[in-house]
Amino acid sequence: MATMSELKTAVRDTLESRGVLCQLKARIRAEVFGALDDQREPRPLLSHENLLINELIREYLEFNKYRHTASVLTAESGQPEAALDRHFLADELKVSEDASSKSVPLLYGLVSHFRDSGDHRGKVFLRGLHTAPGQEE
Template structure:
């Protein structure tokens, strides 16, 4: 019996160190999310902003080898299977890149830009996104008068 337990521990250790066990767990989580989502009400279509934001996050996660998190995000968000092209993202965000910036996710460059630039008072004016208004299922009821 001890030999069987030792074998189980050795196999588990090998699968963990090679990353296979984590990948299997992530795949199972993604499939569970997918199965649950198929049974719920249909997911609203992704807005243009959400497509871009999700792709920026996915690029960051994959660069940092957070593949399990990326697989769950992809399954849960409904992001297209084929990722958005990096040049498309850069064009949409009106970002110019040099050869060194292309070696890291766009999110790094965006954060670096805002950390290293400032105007008169060190703040930036943000405009509201073009996201749709809250739906009735997300709306919080107000007080009754």
């Protein structure tokens, strides 16, 4: 007959091998964050820039199988449950893709573009947002 310690270990190992333990931990974290979140304080409106940034991050997280993290991001940010269309994202960011770039998240392509850019004059000039984060355009 198995001891209680052996039974706990067997259950934990089984849940880990099925991927259930990670799901449970992520769900518990999300519930704890939800309980701590002050629901009386309204969230700022999701700006167009934040919508795009969150979607780039979500695409990266899901590609790398960080699905639990992606679900917490979606819940906390107010991002729509359904992912935005990749073609829409590329159009919004004025990005052209070839067949090989479509196999990885857009964020990889953006990082690669700036890292490997032939422009060695120095830093990239960034402009501020059209609107402050959390405000409608």
